[in-house]
Amino acid sequence: MSLALAFRDVGKRFGETRVLEAFDLEVPSGEKLAIIGPSGSGKSTVLRIAMALEGIDTGRVELMGETLWEGTRRPPERELRRLRLQAGMVFQHFNLFPHMSVLENIWRAPVDVAGIGREEAETRARELLSRVGLAERAEAMPDQLSGGQKQRVAIARALAMRPPVMLFDEVTSALDPEMVGEVLGVLRDLADQGGITMLLVTHEMQFAAEIADRVVFMDGGRVVEDGPPSQVIGAPVEPRTRAFLASVLRGADVRAD
Ligand SMILES: Nc1ncnc2c1ncn2[C@@H]1O[C@H](COP(=O)(O)OP(=O)(O)OP(=O)(O)O)[C@@H](O)[C@H]1O
Ligand SMILES: [Mg+2]
Structure with a gap:
């Protein structure tokens, strides 16, 4: 089994705040991993x-079989740039380039960063746009799109670099409820196609249970519970996981009212 990502006994602080402590996590290539946990737990x-947007203090992090971080040692900038190509990330707030068309948002990095020819990059960008259901919006500017559409473009943009690992940080939590489904649908298609390793931080428990091979519950900078969705979400063993899920479900009930 080859590992896409490994955190080994990682410690990380911001000033006085210990954010990760003795944090261990192995993610096999191709796995769909959901990470859940309360606000501030370190997800x-x-x-x-x-x-590679943030270093560590102690321990070691490996990405696609290579050392990314080891203690406070920082790889040379060239090395970091190369390693960064192994992962793509989509954030809660789709930060599309506002002055570029939807299509250019997608082909720009493959051309500028990966050195792919403009024509090929555009062809691929159009393919990706149809994959996320936005083939007809290629020439639109980002501010002409809905939140859900922008987020689907942001996903296509990350995929355009063809990273083996994709990281999704609460990509639906800034969306109006009626747009959540379309974005989750894109993630579901991506997961179904296999191949790519996906780490999803999400508050959508039902979605996590549906698409994840494995769920990790974090609290206080550590992994508290780790197992298949049927366990961690369906029948958690750890009292802290149970308390968290109960509070999330109460939240959902309140919102539904
Ligand atoms: N750049 C930073 N400087 C100082 N403290 C930070 C920084 N980034 C995160 N923290 C702190 O680290 C802890 C973990 O933050 P993190 O954003 O990883 O949590 P999270 O689990 O993603 O929370 P949320 O569910 O609210 O997004 C928090 O206490 C946070 O305040
Ligand atoms: Mg967060």
Whole structure:
């Protein structure tokens, strides 16, 4: 089994705040992993470290079989740029380039960063746009799109670099409820196609249970419970997981009222 990502005994602090402590996580290639947990538990930090947007203090992080972080050692900038191509990330707030058309948002990085020819990059960008159901909006500007459409473009843009690992940080939580479904649908298609390793931080428990091979519940910068969705979401063993799920479900009930 080859690993796409491995965190080994990782410690990370921001000033006085310990954000990750003795954090261990192995993600096999091709796995769809959901990460759940309360606000402040360190979920985004895990993704940001994997994306090389953030370093660590102790321990080691490996991405696609290569060392990304080891203690406070920082790889040379060239090395970091190369390693960053192994992962793509989509954030809660779709930060599309506002002055570029939808299509250019998608082909720009493959041309500028990966050195792919403009024509080929555009062809691929159009393919990706149809995959996310937006073939007819290629020439639109980002501010002409709905939130759900922008987020689907952001997913296509990350996929355009063909990273083996994709990281999704609460990509539906800034959306109006009626747009959540279309974005989850794109993620579901992506998961169904297989091949790509996906880490999804999400508050959508039902969705996580449906598409994830495995669910990790984090609290206080550690993995508290780790197992198949049927366990971690369906029948959690750890009291802290149970308390978290109960509070999430109560939240859902309140919103439904
Ligand atoms: N750049 C930063 N500087 C200082 N503290 C930070 C920084 N980034 C995160 N933190 C702190 O680290 C802890 C973990 O943050 P993180 O964003 O990883 O949590 P999270 O699980 O993603 O939470 P949420 O569900 O609210 O997104 C929090 O206490 C947060 O305040
Ligand atoms: Mg977060």
